[in-house]
Amino acid sequence: MPYSNQSLRQTSPTNGSREDNPRPLRCLLTALCALVMALPAAAAAQTGLDSDLLARGEYILKVSGCIHCHTADDGEQLAGGRALETPFGTFYSPNITAHKTAGIGAWSAEDLQRALHQGVSPDGDDYYPAFPYTSYTLIRADDARALHAYILSLPASDRPNREHELAWFLGSRIAATAWKWLFFNPGDFQPSPAKDAQWNRGAYIAEAMGHCAECHTPRNLFGALQSDRAYAGNAEGPEGELVPNITSHDTGIGDWDREELQEFLKFGELPDGEYTAGSMEPVIEGIRHLTPQDRDALITYLRELPPIDNRVRK
Amino acid sequence: MKNLSKICLLLIGVSLLTPGLAAKDPNLKLLKARQGEMQLRAYNVGPLFGMAKGKMEYDAALASKLANNLKTQLSLDIGGTWKQGTDVDAYPGKTTALGKIWSTYPEISNYGKKYANAVNELADAAGNGLDALKPKISAVGKTCKGCHDEFREQK
Numbered sequence: 001m002p003y004s005n006q007s008l009r010q011t012s013p014t015n016g017s018r019e020d021n022p023r024p025l026r027c028l029l030t031a032l033c034a035l036v037m038a039l040p041a042a043a044a045a046q047t048g049l050d051s052d053l054l055a056r057g058e059y060i061l062k063v064s065g066c067i068h069c070h071t072a073d074d075g076e077q078l079a080g081g082r083a084l085e086t087p088f089g090t091f092y093s094p095n096i097t098a099h100k101t102a103g104i105g106a107w108s109a110e111d112l113q114r115a116l117h118q119g120v121s122p123d124g125d126d127y128y129p130a131f132p133y134t135s136y137t138l139i140r141a142d143d144a145r146a147l148h149a150y151i152l153s154l155p156a157s158d159r160p161n162r163e164h165e166l167a168w169f170l171g172s173r174i175a176a177t178a179w180k181w182l183f184f185n186p187g188d189f190q191p192s193p194a195k196d197a198q199w200n201r202g203a204y205i206a207e208a209m210g211h212c213a214e215c216h217t218p219r220n221l222f223g224a225l226q227s228d229r230a231y232a233g234n235a236e237g238p239e240g241e242l243v244p245n246i247t248s249h250d251t252g253i254g255d256w257d258r259e260e261l262q263e264f265l266k267f268g269e270l271p272d273g274e275y276t277a278g279s280m281e282p283v284i285e286g287i288r289h290l291t292p293q294d295r296d297a298l299i300t301y302l303r304e305l306p307p308i309d310n311r312v313r314k
Numbered sequence: 315m316k317n318l319s320k321i322c323l324l325l326i327g328v329s330l331l332t333p334g335l336a337a338k339d340p341n342l343k344l345l346k347a348r349q350g351e352m353q354l355r356a357y358n359v360g361p362l363f364g365m366a367k368g369k370m371e372y373d374a375a376l377a378s379k380l381a382n383n384l385k386t387q388l389s390l391d392i393g394g395t396w397k398q399g400t401d402v403d404a405y406p407g408k409t410t411a412l413g414k415i416w417s418t419y420p421e422i423s424n425y426g427k428k429y430a431n432a433v434n435e436l437a438d439a440a441g442n443g444l445d446a447l448k449p450k451i452s453a454v455g456k457t458c459k460g461c462h463d464e465f466r467e468q469k
Contacts, residue, residue, distance in 0.1 A: 242468070250469075274356060275363035278456050311469070
C-alpha cells in the first residue's frame with residue numbers, strides 16, 4: 001500500500017517510559033507526538049486527500065493502463081522508460097511519479113486533467129498520440145483529480161526521461177500539433193440516452209479508461225484511428241503484434257459467452273484454454289482489478305459492439 | 315421395410331468407408347501428429363499460466379514438472395510432420411497453418427529458436443517460486459503469440 005492515512009498515523013514514536021523522563025522532556029515528547037498525529041489530518045486538509053479519492057485514483061491508475069506503459073521492465077513503478085515500438089519510431093514513456101522535476105510532482109490536478117483531456121503539457125507542448133489522450137479525453141474531471149491525488153501519494157523517482165527516437169519528420173513537436181489539428185477533438189463522455197446505465201458504464205470503461213480502441217481499431221497512414229472500423233482488429237498493433245477483432249461478429253468475439261469474457265478479463269484465459277500473451281497480458285494485469293459490476297458492464301458493452309467482418313491477418 | 319434396410323446398409327457402408335478414406339491421406343496423419351504435439355504443449359503450458367494469473371495456486375513441484383515436460387518436448391524430432399502442402403488452403407477446417415510457413419521458410423525457425431530459449435529458461439525457474447515463474451511463462455507466451463500471429467489463420 002503506497003499511501004494511506006493509516007500508515008501516516010502509525011508514525012508516533014514513543015521512546016522510554018514516563019518515569020524515566022524529566023518533565024520538560026516529557027512535555028516536549030507529548031508536543032511532538034501531538035504534532036506527528038496531527039500531520040496526516042493537516043496534510044489531507046491541505047492537499048484534499050481523502051481515502052475515497054485515493055481509492056478511486058488507485059483504481060483509475062490500475063485499470064487505465066498507466067502502470068504498464070509508464071513502468072520499464074527493470075524500473076520503478078511509473079518512472080517511465082518503457083519503449084513503445086511504432087511505425088513512426090520508438091517512443092519512451094515519461095516518468096509520471098511524484099518527483100518534482102523528473103516526474104509530475106509539480107503538476108496541479110488541472111495540469112493532469114488538461115494533459116488527459118487535451119493532450120497538452122503544462123508548458124503548452126502538444127503530446128504525440130502515443131499517449132492515448134484521444135481516449136483519455138473522455139475521462140471525467142473528477143477521475144483525473146483522483147488519479148492526480150493518488151499518483152502524488154506514491155513514491156517519487158528521479159529517473160530522467162529518455163528522448164523519443166522518431167522518424168526525422170516527427171522530430172519537432174510541430175508534427176504533434178499538426179496531427180492533433182487534423183485528427184483530434186477533445187471531448188467529454190456523454191452517456192447514450194438510448195442505452196441503459198449498465199451499457200453506459202461499460203462504454204466509459206472501454207472508451208475512456210481502458211482505451212481499448214487504441215489497439216483494437218486499425219489506423220490510417222497517419223496513425224489515426226479508423227473510426228468506421230472501430231474494434232475490428234489491427235494487423236499492426238503495438239510492437240508489431242496482431243490485435244484481434246473484438247466486435248460482436250463471429251470473426252471477433254461474437255461467439256464468446258459472458259462467462260468466457262469473465263474468464264478472459266480476470267485471467268486472460270481464452271475460450272480454447274490458451275492464455276493471451278504479448279501486449280494484452282499486462283493489460284489484463286490492469287483490468288483484472290475491475291470490480292465485478294464494472295466487469296459486467298464492460299462485457300455488456302463489448303458484446304454489443306457493432307459487428308464487423310474482419311479476419312485479421314498479417 | 316426393404317428400402318429402410320437398404321438405407322441402413324448404405325449408411326453403415328458410408329460411415330465405415332469415410333474414416334478409411336481419410337486414413338488413406340497420409341497428410342492427415344501428419345496434421346494430426348503435429349496438432350497432437352501442440353496440444354501437449356498446451357496441456358503443459360495451461361496450468362503454468364493458470365498459476366501465474368492467479369487462477370490456481372502455485373505448486374512448485376507441479377510447475378517444475380510441467381516446465382520440464384515442455385523442455386523434454388523440445389528434443390522431439392517431428393520436423394517430418396511439417397510437410398509442405400499441409401496448410402489451411404489445402405485442408406480448410408482441418409488446420410489453421412498458413413501456407414507462408416513454407417513460402418517464407420526458414421523464417422518460422424526463428425520463432426522456434428526463441429521458443430526453445432524461453433522454455434529452457436522457464437524450466438530453470440518454474441520451481442523457484444511464483445515470482446520466478448511469472449516472467450518466464452510470460453516470455454514463453456510471447457513467443458507462442460508471435461508465431462501464431464504470423465503463421466496461424468485467425469478465426
